Amino acid sequence: MRKNPVVPYAIIAILGVLAVVIISVVGLGQRTDIQQAAEGGGEQTEETQEGETAGGDADAVYQSNCAACHGADLSGGAGPDLTQVGSKLSADEIADIITNGVGAMPAQSQVAGEELTALSEWLSEKQ
Known part of the structure; x- marks a missing residue:
């Protein structure tokens, strides 16, 4: 019985699509945080509050x-x-x-x- 050579490529493609979706969702959350920080609406980090950076x-x-x-x-x-x-x-x-x-x-x-x-x-x- 012969294995189908397309199956490993299909699995890799599905994993790639899932990775792109996950990275996109994470990136959207970070984009909101960056916009809030740029507008001054974000919370200051401890380092900035303490004056270290x-x-x-x-x-x-x-x-x-x-x-x-x-x-x-x-x-x-x-x-x-x-x-x-x-x-x-x-x-x-x-x-x-x-x-x-x-x-x-x-x-x-x-x-x-x-x-x-x-x-x-x-x-x-x-x-």
Whole structure:
């Protein structure tokens, strides 16, 4: 007796469709949460309430926004070395580069307000 070779493919296809449906449902729930947070209607997390990531922790801002290109230790990688950036640029110049980008570096619009100020001042101290 010969097995039908289509059955394993049909099972995989059904599992794939189920996975897409589940991911879509989860994504819709997350979309609502993101919209509420963007509108200011979402609840603040404990970290933000305690002030740990609300812009005062420049190292955390750097690690989540800059380290991928400039290295976790500021030593460079895809982006230039920032270990002595403060000896070349002021905090305002660094903030301008973060906001508008320069050369191959794109603007980092997700870093703004208190986070931008804290990050640019922290980097300007790197001499």
